[in-house]
Amino acid sequence: MPCRIAIDGPAGSGKTTVAKILANRLGIYYLDTGAMYRIIGLYLDEKGVENDSDIEKELSTIKLEFINGDFYLNGKRVGDEIRTPYAGICASKYAKKAIVRKFLTRIQQKISKNENIVVEGRDIGTVVIPDAEVKIFLVASTEERAKRRYKELLDKGVNVSYEEVLNEIILRDKQDTEREIAPLRQPDDAILIDSTKYTIEEVINKILEVVLERCKLKLQKE
Ligand SMILES: Nc1ncnc2c1ncn2[C@@H]1O[C@H](COP(=O)(O)OP(=O)(O)O)[C@@H](O)[C@H]1O
Numbered sequence: 001m002p003c004r005i006a007i008d009g010p011a012g013s014g015k016t017t018v019a020k021i022l023a024n025r026l027g028i029y030y031l032d033t034g035a036m037y038r039i040i041g042l043y044l045d046e047k048g049v050e051n052d053s054d055i056e057k058e059l060s061t062i063k064l065e066f067i068n069g070d071f072y073l074n075g076k077r078v079g080d081e082i083r084t085p086y087a088g089i090c091a092s093k094y095a096k097k098a099i100v101r102k103f104l105t106r107i108q109q110k111i112s113k114n115e116n117i118v119v120e121g122r123d124i125g126t127v128v129i130p131d132a133e134v135k136i137f138l139v140a141s142t143e144e145r146a147k148r149r150y151k152e153l154l155d156k157g158v159n160v161s162y163e164e165v166l167n168e169i170i171l172r173d174k175q176d177t178e179r180e181i182a183p184l185r186q187p188d189d190a191i192l193i194d195s196t197k198y199t200i201e202e203v204i205n206k207i208l209e210v211v212l213e214r215c216k217l218k219l220q221k222e
């Protein structure tokens with residue numbers, strides 16, 4: 001029986017950080033579905049397509065692969081260009097489109113099928129893997145998330161202001177929770193963790209407690 005761990009939550013709550021460390025410690029796969037929306041969002045934005053038929057045409061030409069933990073778009077490895085606030089806004093804009101969600105959800109379900117895996121995003125516990133063995137809904141205050149993302153981008157040398165980061169997070173929170181299809185919401189059977197006052201290690205330990213109790217997994221690394 002596989003152990004699929006779904007971690008959903010808003011921007012900057014710590015999903016990627018926690019998911020990567022968990023996957024590493026448990027020796028299992030990890031999938032960042034947000035990166036997939038960022039890749040497709042930027043691509044469609046560059047193509048300047050808006051209506052469904054043009055989007056469908058573009059998606060039919062795209063080859064999105066996930067190889068050894070890296071994404072490749074039409075054979076080219078994807079890098080940090082998808083991590084800018086603008087890429088997040090493009091992702092969130094096209095993530096409202098049913099046709100984009102269908103295209104990416106199919107790939108995500110294929111990757112995670114019958115695997116021991118940590119999958120993070122917005123709709124993992126509600127749509128992508130509704131029968132996940134473990135569902136975590138990871139949140140934090142808006143200010144704390146903006147502060148974290150701002151520091152993260154500065155550390156990466158991205159030239160942004162705190163206001164720009166805060167506004168991007170507020171915009172995406174709104175779009176992600178209010179959209180018609182697959183909105184960001186806490187699954188009824190998810191465990192809520194508010195990381196505002198917890199360190200990364202404390203969040204990881206809380207999740208590990210549940211995982212080791214529910215799944216037949218062992219810690220590969222401390
Ligand atoms: N509990 C925490 N306390 C302090 N900083 C955190 C915490 N969780 C994550 N971070 C930091 O916040 C930034 C955003 O985290 P990330 O994992 O990218 O969030 P998400 O994937 O939910 O958008 C990263 O620099 C990360 O190191």
Ligand SMILES: Nc1ccn([C@@H]2O[C@H](COP(=O)(O)OP(=O)(O)O)[C@@H](O)[C@H]2O)c(=O)n1
Binds near residue numbers: 009038091093
């Ligand atoms: N499973 C997912 C993952 C991301 N997304 C969209 O993609 C955007 C970027 O996701 P992300 O996880 O990279 O963003 P952060 O939480 O890392 O800031 C989100 O704001 C959502 O609009 C989604 O709709 N469904």
